[in-house]
């Protein structure tokens with residue numbers, strides 16, 4: 715996701731931390747004078763230039779036409795988002811680790827639980843997760859990956875980037891609260907039930923599998939006619955509901971993960 719998507723996931727999660735987890739999060743953020751999860755949600759992207767070897771941690775390239783995640787093929791040397799969620803969850807849960815290391819682990823976990831819910835972060839079609847699929851979206855030249863990282867949600871939430879566009883935290887926070895409020899109690903309960911820490915890896919694989927199926931069945935299944943002007947709106951209509959749900963799931967599950975790792 716882009717900054718808006720990561721902030722939405724973080725804002726939804728922030729609402730649902732239990733008191734113990736919220737206090738722990740607060741104490742870690744305090745180390746850098748910060749107070750909210752959305753303050754750190756895009757740190758992992760901002761540090762990418764300085765740490766090029768972390769680039770592969772943001773996604774998992776499950777081939778689009780493959781049925782399932784295969785670690786040796788899709789996550790060599792733990793270079794994928796699934797392995798990194800496991801790794802940094804353990805650091806975050808370790809009360810004896812240095813606070814600065816735990817804060818950094820929190821930054822990775824907040825970001826990666828968001829990314830694994832972005833459908834195009836769990837597939838590859840020999841196109842770098844859609845990055846090389848050029849297209850026009852509402853009159854703007856872009857690519858399929860960028861449409862899913864931010865184009866669809868910016869269009870839906872009227873955060874249309876013009877030359878003077880800058881990401882407005884307060885605006886995005888209000889959108890996040892609306893997305894959060896519209897989650898049904900049944901969905902919230904189902905998405906929160908992630909089991910204990912030993913099950914986190916299996917859960918993460920399942921979340922990547924959901925993303926992968928949505929990439930195949932939605933993102934890549936509706937590309938026909940994309941050279942026509944009317945295509946953008948048709949695509950928005952089928953894809954935005956999926957993006958919306960993935961952001962909601964990411965937020966609810968991130969809260970569940972943090973409650974599990976840091977809660978009472």
Ligand code: ADE
Nearest residue numbers: 773834835836837842843
């Ligand atoms: N680069 C290669 N595959 C990618 C993916 N699935 N998402 C983002 N960047 C990528």
Ligand code: ZN
Nearest residue numbers: 715835859863
């Ligand atoms: Zn992306």
Ligand code: ZN
Nearest residue numbers: 715759772829
């Ligand atoms: Zn990322």
